[in-house]
Amino acid sequence: MGTMERMRQTSPYFLAAFAILFVGFMVASDADIGSLLSRKGNIQTEEIGVVNGEKILYKDFDQKVKELMEQKRKQSEDPNAQIDEDQIVNQVWSQMVDETLLKQEAQKAGVIVSDEEILDVMLDNPPDYLRKSFTDSAGNFNKQAYLEIVTDPEKIKGALGPNVSDEEKQKIIEDFKMNLINVEKYLRQQKLAEGLIGVVSTSVSAVSPLYAKEKYTNDFTSSDVDFIFFSRDEIQENQVQVTEKDIADYYDKHKEAYKQKPQRRLKYIKFDLVPSLDDTIRAGKKVDKIAADLNSATSLLSKDSIFDLKMSEFGGNTQDFILIKDIPEFKLSLLQSLNKNDIVGPVMIPNGIIFLRLDDKRTGEKEVVKASHILINFDKGKDSARAEAEMVLAKAKSGEDFAALARQYSQDKSSAAQGGDVGYFAKGAMVKPFEDAAFAAEPGSIVGPVETQFGYHIIKVIDKKSEEIKYSEIIISPNISTTTKNMIFRNAYSFQKQVEEGHSFDNLAEKSKYKVQQTMFFTKGTPVLASQYISDLAFDSEAGTVFQPTELKNQGVFVCTVSDVREDKYRPLKDMKDYIKAQVTNIKKLDALKSKAENAYSRVAGLDALSKASTIDPSLQIKSLSAVQNTGNVQGIGEDFAFTTYATTLPVLSISKPIRGSMGYYIMQVKSRVAPPAESVNKGYREYISKMKKDNYQKEFYQWFGKIKENAVIEDFRLKFYRDY
DSSP: OHHHHHHHHOOOGGGGGOTTTTTTOOOOOOBOHHHHHHSSSOTTTOEEEEETTEEEEHHHHHHHHHHHHHHHHHHOSSTTOOOOHHHHHHHHHHHHHHHHHHHHHHHHHTOOOOHHHHHIIIIISOOHHHHGGGBOTTOOBOHHHHHHHHHOHHHHHHHHOTTSOHHHHHHHHHHHHHHHHHHHHHHHHHHHHHHHHHHHGGGGOOOOHHHHHHHHHHHTOEEEEEEEEEEGGGSOGGGSOOOHHHHHHHHHHTGGGGBOOOEEEEEEEEEOOOOOHHHHHHHHHHHHHHHHHHHTOSSHHHHHHHHHHHHHHTTOEEEEEEEGGGSOHHHHHHHTTOOTTOEEEEEEETTEEEEEEEEEEEOSSSOEEEEEEEEEOSTTOHHHHHHHHHHHHHHHHTTOOHHHHHHHHOSOHHHHTTTTEEEEEETTSSOHHHHHHHHHSOTTOEEEEEEETTEEEEEEEEEEEOOEEEEEEEEEOOOOOHHHHHHHHHHHHHHHHHHHTTOOHHHHHHHTTOOEEEOOOEETTOOBTTBHHHHHHHHTSOTTOBOOOEEETTTEEEEEEEEEEEOOSBOOHHHHHHHHHHHHHHHHHHHHHHHHHHHHHHHHTTOSOGGGHHHHOTTOOOEEEEEEOTTSEETTTEEOHHHHHHHHHSOTTOBOOOEEOSSEEEEEEEEEEEOOOHHHHHHHHHHHHHHHHHHHHHHHHHHHHHHHHHHSOEEEOGGGTBSOO
């Protein structure tokens, strides 16, 4: 315990550089404290929420809000950048609810994380994010330096040097203490989660080696297939009849799939917060003033001085050297036509009127590369991955479309959907081997395979840029004045008041020429109109309640009314009718195809090759697919697991009976099949067992935790403290 206490007394400032502490959690503190203090409650005991009877105190929530808000500000490169406070409050709430549930379930399961376990991690086996600042370019971790800094605060003071004041040093030490405590909390939460995963997932801990071998073999088996396809689209809508009874029967049979939580729906009027004509005229006068003063200059030097004065007067700003790829096109087209110190404007742009001055140009200081890649990961083993990567590289270098190859082969799904495009990136943005290869290659070249911890990459370098521009700008936009905003709110309050006095929401809107809009049905906890506050208000109100005008950021002022309340356990048939009709229609289309497929099979069953079917009946079109794997994807048809499953399991060369899939019927013949070699299976299936266990653990845990959260009694009182979130 002594060492733990000593660690808590210290706080190495380097931890502030680690943006991993509660990654993704950001906070805001825009609580209506005035109204809170006006109540008789004690601020120290006020609850912002209750989870299964356990209180979450407002003071704790607010403290986290303030701490993480400050952390977010420090991490921001732009000190003037606005933080999305609404999103932040929701994320912090979700975090605190999850932490409380996790702690409660850990106590029930007897999962305990001791101080000694945390010490072992912090001192003997620190995670990568703690090692980072003490690891050299060769990957060597200087554990001695790490321990000295972590356990001896004097070392921190010495490292800061004489140019840092004693007050600043003390502030760094205090920040260090808080960061270290947060690391400890983070690790404790992580250990609790790991312990619970172990408890929850014991039922999936055993994976049969035989099953793992079979699954590994099936997953990496590919088949070449000939087939006849009878598409359900051959049957027209008017050829099948779907009755009301068919729809009702289907609904009753699948009713459990249509369970729902309580729902609400809102009608609303939106009052746009836009500048008035007077606001626009005022902005025009500013533009005229700037233009007149610039035109009055008698020399380039005086014009430059006037521009600097106008920059100060009207809030202009200077963009230091920025890569031309990052400059908006409408600005770049103006800047590229200028010489140094030239000024252009007034020019109309999407958000107002702009005056631009070209301050300088340079090249070669920074360089960015635009590239695409194809990733082959190590799931099949390094040797197999290397062979596949070499094959794809050969296809790419032979002239095949790189984007098409990426969509077909790349296992980086996010970039594969974009044809492998990863955009422009600077040095330090990618892992080192990838970066080195991309920056060393010329535009248009294809290199690889490049090995990283993610797998083998085939990289196509599209472009390189290093041109930068420094420029200054004055943008005059018509800003909404206080007078205009007050008028908009008066109109909104007038509408709300009249509805409360008995006027129909719809009729009053029509009379006032306001457009009534309606949300979809939503459940508790789901933001509506991008606002969790409005959602919570809806569930805290009765049908017909009209809310006070609420300004939602970047949207406008809203007057909402609760138009529909649903407490039913199941979604009503009327809501599901169109969906069910489509499902029943597809089923009946497949039923109608069955005899056609069976008739065709009776004619081709005796053939030795399905490809000869057209000699018997020219209308039987034979399709072929190569390297089919059991992924559900049928090229040219869509997703149909029936096809890919049979492609993997049918005896080679036998002609199948008609197979009913989701897209139609198939008569299939597997011409050849390639299974992973025995040595690959024997080598890879053990890793596959570990992967399957991990996947099962995580799946089981998240499903379990989701049910715990769904069934928990969670009371949310944020409405009392926050005007919007």
